[in-house]
Amino acid sequence: MFFQLFWTYLKIGTFTLGGGYAMLPLIQREVVDRKGWIDEQEFLNMIALAQAAPGLIAVNSAIFIGWRIGGWKGVCGAVLGAVLPSFLIILAIAMVFAEWKELPAVEAVFKGIRPAVVALIAAPLVKLAKAAKISWSTLLIPIAAALLIWLFHVNPVWVILATICCTLLVVDIVERRRR
Amino acid sequence: MIYLQLFLSFFKIGLFGFGGGMAIFSLIQMEVVQHGWLTPQEIVDIMAISQVTPGPIGINCATYVGYTIGGFWGSVLTTFALVLPSLIIMLSVCKAYFWLNKRFQGNPYFEQTLRMLRFTVIGLIASAALMLMKPTTFIDPISWVIFGVVAVLTILPVIIKNKVTEILSHPILLIALAGLAGYLIYALPQ
Secondary structure (H helix, E strand, C coil): CHHHHHHHHHHHHHHCCCCHHHHHHHHHHHHHHHCCCCCHHHHHHHHHHHHHCCCCHHHHHHHHHHHHHHHHHHHHHHHHHHHHHHHHHHHHHHHHHHHHCCCHHHHHHHHHHHHHHHHHHHCHHHHHHHHCCCCCCCCHHHHHHHHHHHCCCCCHHHHHHHHHHHHHHHHHHHHHHHC | CHHHHHHHHHHHHHHHCCCCHHHHHHHHHHHHHHCCCCCHHHHHHHHHHHHCCCCCHHHHHHHHHHHHHHHHHHHHHHHHHHHHHHHHHHHHHHHHHHHCCCCCCCCHHHHHHHHHHHHHHHHHHHHHHHHHCCCCCCCCHHHHHHHHHHHHHHHHHHHCCCHHHHHHCCHHHHHHHHHHHHHHHHHCCC
């Protein structure tokens, strides 16, 4: 089981470009359609949990499926399979790129890429906001968070902790009143 | 002790990295720039390479940053430290999930916290982008043109949904085109 999970995740990890979200449909095809390890409904539950827990969605999904199917051995196999190809590929690139960085042509290419990367961080926020069904009043939360981190240099960890604590407190008050 | 610091930083990032790869990148960026381990320019380059390389962006970023700061063992350490909190939390979540007989959905504490975290994470990623808009990354007006074009092409499928806008919004294609533009503008004239 260790080896099967390792191999499945290794294949998925090696051949998906575009991060964890791009891996989900491939995981579904392998794990649900081909191997039949879990059913469609459980797969959807798994995505919900993998997104809710901190960390990378691809790794979280590997942990869930590994545990569900093969216990501890399954977890080790799936996580290693999900992480190892990225780790090795990017390590090789990092080693090579350290030598190339000073070349004028490479520097020119990166002068063009840098603003594009910033746009690729900023622009998808529109989609994220739409998916989160943001309204004019809830828009205040990301604005406040961004200003606290950007202008006042508040550590993002405190902002995340404050979000969790405030929400739990408010929900608790509302729930108590309802009872 | 750089290795201990790297481990603690990336463990913290893994623990509070709600919202996937981009949010984790934002946390990595703030952590490494704050510690003075890397410049904003270096972290942008690492992000660019992470996006065009297979696998989860968070793993790619963590490995690359670890290698740049602490060599091979640095990269092993950062990647391990990033995954470790996931292992602990996700395994507990799995156990609770089967124990509670899959009744997470509908719990107001759980659902509202997730909803609010999504809003906060949007702000977190926005602040990461704002922090990267510096003279070292935006060197001249051409930079702003590239930024504008990439931003518009990325958002376009939200407004006009068809095959063409979908293909043109692909991040790897956009990075390749921006790199080509950079080469043509900054390297060729010399």
